[in-house]
Amino acid sequence: MPQTTPTPALVIFDCDGVLVDSETISNQALVDNLARYGLNLDLAGSMSLFVGSTMTGVMDKARNLGADLHDGWIDEVYQETYAALENGVDLIPGIPELLQTLDRAGIPTCVASNGSEHKMQITLGQNGLWQRFHHAMFSAHALGMSKPDPGLFLAAASHFNVQARDCLVIEDSPTGALAAARAGMRCLGYAAITPAETLSDQGAEVIRDMSDVARLIGL
Incomplete structure:
Protein backbone atom coordinates (compact mmCIF):
# COMPACT_ATOMS: atom_id res chain seq x y z
CA MET A 1 0.00 0.00 0.00
CA PRO A 2 1.80 3.16 -1.14
CA GLN A 3 1.84 6.02 1.32
CA THR A 4 -0.14 9.18 0.56
CA THR A 5 2.94 11.43 0.56
CA PRO A 6 6.19 10.45 -1.20
CA THR A 7 8.65 11.31 1.55
CA PRO A 8 8.91 8.52 4.14
CA ALA A 9 9.35 8.83 7.90
CA LEU A 10 11.64 5.77 7.92
CA VAL A 11 13.68 3.99 5.25
CA ILE A 12 14.24 0.27 5.80
CA PHE A 13 17.06 -1.28 3.78
CA ASP A 14 17.58 -4.92 3.03
CA CYS A 15 21.28 -5.73 3.36
CA ASP A 16 22.52 -8.21 0.74
CA GLY A 17 22.14 -6.84 -2.77
CA VAL A 18 20.82 -3.49 -1.52
CA LEU A 19 23.50 -2.04 0.75
CA VAL A 20 26.34 -4.40 -0.19
CA ASP A 21 27.10 -6.28 -3.39
CA SER A 22 27.24 -9.66 -1.67
CA GLU A 23 24.70 -11.78 -3.52
CA THR A 24 27.08 -12.93 -6.26
CA ILE A 25 29.80 -13.86 -3.78
CA SER A 26 27.41 -15.70 -1.47
CA ASN A 27 25.75 -17.59 -4.29
CA GLN A 28 29.06 -18.63 -5.85
CA ALA A 29 30.08 -20.09 -2.49
CA LEU A 30 26.74 -21.90 -2.42
CA VAL A 31 27.19 -23.24 -5.97
CA ASP A 32 30.64 -24.56 -5.10
CA ASN A 33 29.37 -26.18 -1.93
CA LEU A 34 26.28 -27.82 -3.43
CA ALA A 35 28.33 -29.33 -6.26
CA ARG A 36 30.06 -31.47 -3.62
CA TYR A 37 26.67 -32.83 -2.60
CA GLY A 38 25.44 -33.78 -6.05
CA LEU A 39 23.56 -30.64 -7.08
CA ASN A 40 25.16 -28.81 -10.00
CA LEU A 41 23.89 -25.29 -10.59
CA ASP A 42 25.32 -22.30 -12.37
CA LEU A 43 25.45 -18.92 -10.65
CA ALA A 44 22.35 -17.58 -12.39
CA GLY A 45 20.38 -20.67 -11.43
CA SER A 46 21.43 -20.39 -7.80
CA MET A 47 20.46 -16.74 -7.64
CA SER A 48 17.10 -17.39 -9.25
CA LEU A 49 16.35 -20.15 -6.76
CA PHE A 50 17.81 -18.83 -3.55
CA VAL A 51 18.08 -15.01 -3.39
CA GLY A 52 15.88 -13.82 -0.55
CA SER A 53 15.60 -17.23 1.10
CA THR A 54 16.67 -18.18 4.59
CA MET A 55 19.38 -20.82 4.74
CA THR A 56 16.85 -23.31 6.08
CA GLY A 57 14.77 -22.58 3.00
CA VAL A 58 17.84 -23.02 0.79
CA MET A 59 18.53 -26.38 2.41
CA ASP A 60 14.97 -27.57 1.84
CA LYS A 61 14.98 -26.46 -1.81
CA ALA A 62 18.40 -28.01 -2.46
CA ARG A 63 17.34 -31.33 -0.95
CA ASN A 64 14.19 -31.32 -3.08
CA LEU A 65 16.42 -30.83 -6.12
CA GLY A 66 18.55 -33.84 -5.17
CA ALA A 67 21.34 -32.52 -2.96
CA ASP A 68 22.38 -35.06 -0.32
CA LEU A 69 22.86 -32.61 2.56
CA HIS A 70 23.79 -33.68 6.08
CA ASP A 71 22.13 -32.21 9.16
CA GLY A 72 25.08 -29.92 9.91
CA TRP A 73 25.16 -28.48 6.41
CA ILE A 74 23.88 -25.03 7.34
CA ASP A 75 26.80 -24.38 9.69
CA GLU A 76 29.19 -25.62 7.02
CA VAL A 77 27.86 -23.42 4.23
CA TYR A 78 27.75 -20.41 6.53
CA GLN A 79 31.44 -20.85 7.32
CA GLU A 80 32.31 -21.09 3.62
CA THR A 81 30.13 -18.10 2.73
CA TYR A 82 31.55 -15.93 5.48
CA ALA A 83 35.09 -16.82 4.42
CA ALA A 84 34.30 -15.75 0.86
CA LEU A 85 32.73 -12.49 2.02
CA GLU A 86 35.71 -11.68 4.22
CA ASN A 87 37.81 -11.47 1.04
CA GLY A 88 36.01 -8.27 0.12
CA VAL A 89 32.52 -6.92 -0.54
CA ASP A 90 31.74 -3.59 -2.21
CA LEU A 91 28.91 -1.22 -1.44
CA ILE A 92 26.14 -1.06 -4.00
CA PRO A 93 26.81 1.97 -6.24
CA GLY A 94 24.96 5.05 -5.07
CA ILE A 95 24.44 3.90 -1.48
CA PRO A 96 26.85 6.39 0.16
CA GLU A 97 25.21 9.28 -1.67
CA LEU A 98 21.70 8.04 -0.83
CA LEU A 99 22.53 7.71 2.85
CA GLN A 100 23.94 11.24 2.86
CA THR A 101 20.75 12.54 1.23
CA LEU A 102 18.58 10.81 3.82
CA ASP A 103 20.74 12.14 6.65
CA ARG A 104 20.44 15.69 5.33
CA ALA A 105 16.67 15.29 5.22
CA GLY A 106 16.62 13.95 8.79
CA ILE A 107 15.04 10.64 7.75
CA PRO A 108 16.05 7.71 9.98
CA THR A 109 17.31 4.48 8.40
CA CYS A 110 17.68 0.88 9.49
CA VAL A 111 18.39 -2.61 8.15
CA ALA A 112 16.03 -5.59 8.07
CA SER A 113 17.54 -8.80 6.71
CA ASN A 114 16.99 -12.54 6.60
CA GLY A 115 20.75 -12.81 7.15
CA SER A 116 22.53 -13.11 10.47
CA GLU A 117 24.05 -10.21 12.37
CA HIS A 118 27.43 -11.96 12.03
CA LYS A 119 27.13 -11.88 8.26
CA MET A 120 26.14 -8.21 8.34
CA GLN A 121 29.06 -7.42 10.61
CA ILE A 122 31.37 -8.91 7.98
CA THR A 123 29.83 -7.14 5.00
CA LEU A 124 28.85 -3.80 6.52
CA GLY A 125 31.96 -3.69 8.68
CA GLN A 126 34.22 -3.62 5.63
CA ASN A 127 32.44 -0.55 4.35
CA GLY A 128 32.02 1.62 7.43
CA LEU A 129 28.31 0.91 7.84
CA TRP A 130 28.34 -1.46 10.81
CA GLN A 131 28.68 1.41 13.27
CA ARG A 132 25.85 3.24 11.55
CA PHE A 133 23.37 0.38 11.57
CA HIS A 134 24.18 -2.08 14.33
CA HIS A 135 21.88 -0.30 16.79
CA LEU A 143 13.94 -12.08 15.94
CA GLY A 144 12.88 -15.56 14.85
CA MET A 145 10.84 -14.44 11.86
CA SER A 146 11.89 -14.10 8.26
CA LYS A 147 10.62 -12.57 5.05
CA PRO A 148 8.08 -12.96 3.46
CA ASP A 149 6.62 -12.67 6.96
CA PRO A 150 6.16 -8.90 7.48
CA GLY A 151 7.35 -9.13 11.08
CA LEU A 152 10.86 -7.78 10.50
CA PHE A 153 9.55 -4.66 8.83
CA LEU A 154 6.80 -4.15 11.40
CA ALA A 155 9.33 -4.54 14.21
CA ALA A 156 11.45 -1.82 12.60
CA ALA A 157 8.47 0.52 12.29
CA SER A 158 7.50 -0.09 15.91
CA HIS A 159 11.06 0.54 17.09
CA PHE A 160 11.03 3.97 15.43
CA ASN A 161 7.40 4.65 16.40
CA VAL A 162 6.46 5.09 12.74
CA GLN A 163 3.28 3.90 11.04
CA ALA A 164 3.75 1.21 8.40
CA ARG A 165 2.18 3.41 5.73
CA ASP A 166 4.91 6.01 6.36
CA CYS A 167 7.79 3.57 5.81
CA LEU A 168 9.78 2.93 2.65
CA VAL A 169 11.41 -0.46 2.09
CA ILE A 170 14.26 -0.93 -0.40
CA GLU A 171 14.57 -4.56 -1.46
CA ASP A 172 16.10 -6.69 -4.19
CA SER A 173 14.16 -9.95 -3.79
CA PRO A 174 10.55 -10.91 -4.42
CA THR A 175 10.49 -12.40 -0.92
CA GLY A 176 11.34 -9.02 0.57
CA ALA A 177 8.94 -7.17 -1.70
CA LEU A 178 6.14 -9.50 -0.63
CA ALA A 179 7.00 -8.92 3.03
CA ALA A 180 6.77 -5.16 2.45
CA ALA A 181 3.40 -5.53 0.74
CA ARG A 182 2.13 -7.63 3.62
CA ALA A 183 3.36 -4.98 6.06
CA GLY A 184 1.49 -2.26 4.16
CA MET A 185 4.71 -0.48 3.23
CA ARG A 186 5.81 1.14 0.01
CA CYS A 187 8.63 -0.83 -1.60
CA LEU A 188 11.26 0.10 -4.17
CA GLY A 189 12.61 -3.01 -5.85
CA TYR A 190 16.25 -2.75 -6.93
CA ALA A 191 16.50 -4.76 -10.14
CA ALA A 192 20.26 -5.00 -10.62
CA ILE A 193 20.24 -8.80 -10.40
CA THR A 194 16.65 -9.84 -9.82
CA PRO A 195 14.39 -9.62 -12.90
CA ALA A 196 12.22 -6.53 -12.70
CA GLU A 197 8.99 -8.42 -13.28
CA THR A 198 9.53 -10.68 -10.26
CA LEU A 199 9.75 -7.57 -8.10
CA SER A 200 6.84 -5.73 -9.69
CA ASP A 201 4.70 -8.89 -9.40
CA GLN A 202 4.99 -8.48 -5.62
CA GLY A 203 3.98 -4.83 -5.68
CA ALA A 204 7.41 -3.19 -5.78
CA GLU A 205 8.16 -0.06 -7.79
CA VAL A 206 11.19 -1.08 -9.84
CA ILE A 207 14.38 0.96 -9.74
CA ARG A 208 17.63 0.21 -11.55
CA ASP A 209 19.90 2.72 -9.85
CA MET A 210 20.06 3.95 -6.27
CA SER A 211 20.22 7.49 -7.63
CA ASP A 212 16.51 7.05 -8.53
CA VAL A 213 15.45 6.84 -4.89
CA ALA A 214 15.75 10.50 -3.89
CA ARG A 215 13.58 11.64 -6.78
CA LEU A 216 10.92 9.03 -6.05
CA ILE A 217 10.59 10.09 -2.43
CA GLY A 218 10.50 13.82 -3.06
CA LEU A 219 14.05 14.74 -2.04
Whole structure:
Protein backbone atom coordinates (compact mmCIF):
# COMPACT_ATOMS: atom_id res chain seq x y z
CA MET A 1 0.00 0.00 0.00
CA PRO A 2 1.80 3.16 -1.14
CA GLN A 3 1.84 6.02 1.32
CA THR A 4 -0.14 9.18 0.56
CA THR A 5 2.94 11.43 0.56
CA PRO A 6 6.19 10.45 -1.20
CA THR A 7 8.65 11.31 1.55
CA PRO A 8 8.91 8.52 4.14
CA ALA A 9 9.35 8.83 7.90
CA LEU A 10 11.64 5.77 7.92
CA VAL A 11 13.68 3.99 5.25
CA ILE A 12 14.24 0.27 5.80
CA PHE A 13 17.06 -1.28 3.78
CA ASP A 14 17.58 -4.92 3.03
CA CYS A 15 21.28 -5.73 3.36
CA ASP A 16 22.52 -8.21 0.74
CA GLY A 17 22.14 -6.84 -2.77
CA VAL A 18 20.82 -3.49 -1.52
CA LEU A 19 23.50 -2.04 0.75
CA VAL A 20 26.34 -4.40 -0.19
CA ASP A 21 27.10 -6.28 -3.39
CA SER A 22 27.24 -9.66 -1.67
CA GLU A 23 24.70 -11.78 -3.52
CA THR A 24 27.08 -12.93 -6.26
CA ILE A 25 29.80 -13.86 -3.78
CA SER A 26 27.41 -15.70 -1.47
CA ASN A 27 25.75 -17.59 -4.29
CA GLN A 28 29.06 -18.63 -5.85
CA ALA A 29 30.08 -20.09 -2.49
CA LEU A 30 26.74 -21.90 -2.42
CA VAL A 31 27.19 -23.24 -5.97
CA ASP A 32 30.64 -24.56 -5.10
CA ASN A 33 29.37 -26.18 -1.93
CA LEU A 34 26.28 -27.82 -3.43
CA ALA A 35 28.33 -29.33 -6.26
CA ARG A 36 30.06 -31.47 -3.62
CA TYR A 37 26.67 -32.83 -2.60
CA GLY A 38 25.44 -33.78 -6.05
CA LEU A 39 23.56 -30.64 -7.08
CA ASN A 40 25.16 -28.81 -10.00
CA LEU A 41 23.89 -25.29 -10.59
CA ASP A 42 25.32 -22.30 -12.37
CA LEU A 43 25.45 -18.92 -10.65
CA ALA A 44 22.35 -17.58 -12.39
CA GLY A 45 20.38 -20.67 -11.43
CA SER A 46 21.43 -20.39 -7.80
CA MET A 47 20.46 -16.74 -7.64
CA SER A 48 17.10 -17.39 -9.25
CA LEU A 49 16.35 -20.15 -6.76
CA PHE A 50 17.81 -18.83 -3.55
CA VAL A 51 18.08 -15.01 -3.39
CA GLY A 52 15.88 -13.82 -0.55
CA SER A 53 15.60 -17.23 1.10
CA THR A 54 16.67 -18.18 4.59
CA MET A 55 19.38 -20.82 4.74
CA THR A 56 16.85 -23.31 6.08
CA GLY A 57 14.77 -22.58 3.00
CA VAL A 58 17.84 -23.02 0.79
CA MET A 59 18.53 -26.38 2.41
CA ASP A 60 14.97 -27.57 1.84
CA LYS A 61 14.98 -26.46 -1.81
CA ALA A 62 18.40 -28.01 -2.46
CA ARG A 63 17.34 -31.33 -0.95
CA ASN A 64 14.19 -31.32 -3.08
CA LEU A 65 16.42 -30.83 -6.12
CA GLY A 66 18.55 -33.84 -5.17
CA ALA A 67 21.34 -32.52 -2.96
CA ASP A 68 22.38 -35.06 -0.32
CA LEU A 69 22.86 -32.61 2.56
CA HIS A 70 23.79 -33.68 6.08
CA ASP A 71 22.13 -32.21 9.16
CA GLY A 72 25.08 -29.92 9.91
CA TRP A 73 25.16 -28.48 6.41
CA ILE A 74 23.88 -25.03 7.34
CA ASP A 75 26.80 -24.38 9.69
CA GLU A 76 29.19 -25.62 7.02
CA VAL A 77 27.86 -23.42 4.23
CA TYR A 78 27.75 -20.41 6.53
CA GLN A 79 31.44 -20.85 7.32
CA GLU A 80 32.31 -21.09 3.62
CA THR A 81 30.13 -18.10 2.73
CA TYR A 82 31.55 -15.93 5.48
CA ALA A 83 35.09 -16.82 4.42
CA ALA A 84 34.30 -15.75 0.86
CA LEU A 85 32.73 -12.49 2.02
CA GLU A 86 35.71 -11.68 4.22
CA ASN A 87 37.81 -11.47 1.04
CA GLY A 88 36.01 -8.27 0.12
CA VAL A 89 32.52 -6.92 -0.54
CA ASP A 90 31.74 -3.59 -2.21
CA LEU A 91 28.91 -1.22 -1.44
CA ILE A 92 26.14 -1.06 -4.00
CA PRO A 93 26.81 1.97 -6.24
CA GLY A 94 24.96 5.05 -5.07
CA ILE A 95 24.44 3.90 -1.48
CA PRO A 96 26.85 6.39 0.16
CA GLU A 97 25.21 9.28 -1.67
CA LEU A 98 21.70 8.04 -0.83
CA LEU A 99 22.53 7.71 2.85
CA GLN A 100 23.94 11.24 2.86
CA THR A 101 20.75 12.54 1.23
CA LEU A 102 18.58 10.81 3.82
CA ASP A 103 20.74 12.14 6.65
CA ARG A 104 20.44 15.69 5.33
CA ALA A 105 16.67 15.29 5.22
CA GLY A 106 16.62 13.95 8.79
CA ILE A 107 15.04 10.64 7.75
CA PRO A 108 16.05 7.71 9.98
CA THR A 109 17.31 4.48 8.40
CA CYS A 110 17.68 0.88 9.49
CA VAL A 111 18.39 -2.61 8.15
CA ALA A 112 16.03 -5.59 8.07
CA SER A 113 17.54 -8.80 6.71
CA ASN A 114 16.99 -12.54 6.60
CA GLY A 115 20.75 -12.81 7.15
CA SER A 116 22.53 -13.11 10.47
CA GLU A 117 24.05 -10.21 12.37
CA HIS A 118 27.43 -11.96 12.03
CA LYS A 119 27.13 -11.88 8.26
CA MET A 120 26.14 -8.21 8.34
CA GLN A 121 29.06 -7.42 10.61
CA ILE A 122 31.37 -8.91 7.98
CA THR A 123 29.83 -7.14 5.00
CA LEU A 124 28.85 -3.80 6.52
CA GLY A 125 31.96 -3.69 8.68
CA GLN A 126 34.22 -3.62 5.63
CA ASN A 127 32.44 -0.55 4.35
CA GLY A 128 32.02 1.62 7.43
CA LEU A 129 28.31 0.91 7.84
CA TRP A 130 28.34 -1.46 10.81
CA GLN A 131 28.68 1.41 13.27
CA ARG A 132 25.85 3.24 11.55
CA PHE A 133 23.37 0.38 11.57
CA HIS A 134 24.18 -2.08 14.33
CA HIS A 135 21.88 -0.30 16.79
CA ALA A 136 19.10 -0.26 14.17
CA MET A 137 19.31 -3.77 12.74
CA PHE A 138 16.53 -6.33 12.51
CA SER A 139 17.79 -9.83 11.73
CA ALA A 140 15.61 -12.87 11.09
CA HIS A 141 18.11 -14.89 13.12
CA ALA A 142 17.69 -12.66 16.16
CA LEU A 143 13.94 -12.08 15.94
CA GLY A 144 12.88 -15.56 14.85
CA MET A 145 10.84 -14.44 11.86
CA SER A 146 11.89 -14.10 8.26
CA LYS A 147 10.62 -12.57 5.05
CA PRO A 148 8.08 -12.96 3.46
CA ASP A 149 6.62 -12.67 6.96
CA PRO A 150 6.16 -8.90 7.48
CA GLY A 151 7.35 -9.13 11.08
CA LEU A 152 10.86 -7.78 10.50
CA PHE A 153 9.55 -4.66 8.83
CA LEU A 154 6.80 -4.15 11.40
CA ALA A 155 9.33 -4.54 14.21
CA ALA A 156 11.45 -1.82 12.60
CA ALA A 157 8.47 0.52 12.29
CA SER A 158 7.50 -0.09 15.91
CA HIS A 159 11.06 0.54 17.09
CA PHE A 160 11.03 3.97 15.43
CA ASN A 161 7.40 4.65 16.40
CA VAL A 162 6.46 5.09 12.74
CA GLN A 163 3.28 3.90 11.04
CA ALA A 164 3.75 1.21 8.40
CA ARG A 165 2.18 3.41 5.73
CA ASP A 166 4.91 6.01 6.36
CA CYS A 167 7.79 3.57 5.81
CA LEU A 168 9.78 2.93 2.65
CA VAL A 169 11.41 -0.46 2.09
CA ILE A 170 14.26 -0.93 -0.40
CA GLU A 171 14.57 -4.56 -1.46
CA ASP A 172 16.10 -6.69 -4.19
CA SER A 173 14.16 -9.95 -3.79
CA PRO A 174 10.55 -10.91 -4.42
CA THR A 175 10.49 -12.40 -0.92
CA GLY A 176 11.34 -9.02 0.57
CA ALA A 177 8.94 -7.17 -1.70
CA LEU A 178 6.14 -9.50 -0.63
CA ALA A 179 7.00 -8.92 3.03
CA ALA A 180 6.77 -5.16 2.45
CA ALA A 181 3.40 -5.53 0.74
CA ARG A 182 2.13 -7.63 3.62
CA ALA A 183 3.36 -4.98 6.06
CA GLY A 184 1.49 -2.26 4.16
CA MET A 185 4.71 -0.48 3.23
CA ARG A 186 5.81 1.14 0.01
CA CYS A 187 8.63 -0.83 -1.60
CA LEU A 188 11.26 0.10 -4.17
CA GLY A 189 12.61 -3.01 -5.85
CA TYR A 190 16.25 -2.75 -6.93
CA ALA A 191 16.50 -4.76 -10.14
CA ALA A 192 20.26 -5.00 -10.62
CA ILE A 193 20.24 -8.80 -10.40
CA THR A 194 16.65 -9.84 -9.82
CA PRO A 195 14.39 -9.62 -12.90
CA ALA A 196 12.22 -6.53 -12.70
CA GLU A 197 8.99 -8.42 -13.28
CA THR A 198 9.53 -10.68 -10.26
CA LEU A 199 9.75 -7.57 -8.10
CA SER A 200 6.84 -5.73 -9.69
CA ASP A 201 4.70 -8.89 -9.40
CA GLN A 202 4.99 -8.48 -5.62
CA GLY A 203 3.98 -4.83 -5.68
CA ALA A 204 7.41 -3.19 -5.78
CA GLU A 205 8.16 -0.06 -7.79
CA VAL A 206 11.19 -1.08 -9.84
CA ILE A 207 14.38 0.96 -9.74
CA ARG A 208 17.63 0.21 -11.55
CA ASP A 209 19.90 2.72 -9.85
CA MET A 210 20.06 3.95 -6.27
CA SER A 211 20.22 7.49 -7.63
CA ASP A 212 16.51 7.05 -8.53
CA VAL A 213 15.45 6.84 -4.89
CA ALA A 214 15.75 10.50 -3.89
CA ARG A 215 13.58 11.64 -6.78
CA LEU A 216 10.92 9.03 -6.05
CA ILE A 217 10.59 10.09 -2.43
CA GLY A 218 10.50 13.82 -3.06
CA LEU A 219 14.05 14.74 -2.04
